[in-house]
Amino acid sequence: MRSAYGDSLVKLGMEYPNIVCVGGDTTDSLKTKKFGEKFPDRLFNVGIAEANLVSVAAGLAIAGKIAFASTYAAFIPGRCLDQIRNAICYPSLNVKIVVSHAGLSVGPDGASHQQIEDISIMRSLPNMRVLVPGDAPSVKKLLEKIVDIHGPFYMRLARPSTEEINTGDSDFDIGKGRIVTDGTDLSIFACGTMVSISQKASEILKKDHGISSRVIDMYSIKPIDTDLIYKCTKETGSLISVEEHSIIGGLGSAISEVTSDICPTFVTKIGIRDMFGESARDEEIDNLLEKYGLSPKEIVRNALELKKREKK
Secondary structure (H helix, E strand, O other), rough: OHHHHHHHHHHHHOOOOEEEEEEEOOOOOOOEEEEEHHHOOOOOOEEEEEHHHHHHHHHHHHHOOOOEEEEEEOOOOOOHHHHHOOOHHOOOOOOOEEOOEEHHHHHHHHHHHHHHHHHEEHHHHOOOOOOOOHHHHHHHHHHHOOOOOOEEEEEEOOOOOOOOOOOOOEEEEEEEOEEEEEEOOEEEEEEOOOHHHHHHHHHHHHHHHOOOEEEEEEEEEEOOOHHHHHHHHHHOOOOEEEEEOOOOOOOOOOOOOOHHOOOOEEEEEEEEEEOOOOOHHHHHHHHHHHHOOOOOHHHHHHHHHHHHHHHH
């Protein structure tokens, strides 16, 4: 996803001469260095000063630029919520915040750098829109969309490489979700790295338990696809949400807000349960995700329990 971001930023930079990028000593890791090599006068590295990074991006947006602000998710929004709220969201400036290294899969960096609250924080800000793509093709498509939509966006990327679940022909609209696997007995809403994992769980449910599950890539968390949630509730019954994020305030909470208003049903939230993460070597990331309940096996277990609840 990071490579897709860097490549797309260069491509968009050639089409939009008013695109600029602001980084904070992570331009190599975020792959925005590619943009700087192509357009050296349009990349601004402000160093380890994230509040300043966001403020500089806001100033560039006021000057008429499309400003991309990028670093690790632990630092944005982690170190600069006040600046995001008051300098970007309040005046609804044209700043696109694209962060990487979100969730537990940061691995060796441990709990201090495993950002698991950001979706909750960012979707609560007025005027902010929140996107969590699941693979490289969706990153490219969504960047093409947001560059033409005025106002703040927050796009959340993961550190590790992810399995591609979409193609270059797949369509992505802001405020929509996408059914990647259809089913009739249950709907699984996932975002980011959890989409491919949810697909694997869906295959197990079908093969071993005869349960046909629909998997939705809910890449747009805010605005969220109210119509699709309603459709899935009516067609498949209960819902499961899966996210590499706290269950408090994230994708599952956003879905529950919809169902409580227009289509009451059971919503099982799979995510990090009000706790911090822990360090793990890169080769142990899958084990770490499993420990925190973010594995196909755990999704299957929750799905079976949910179907039992439906019968009571």
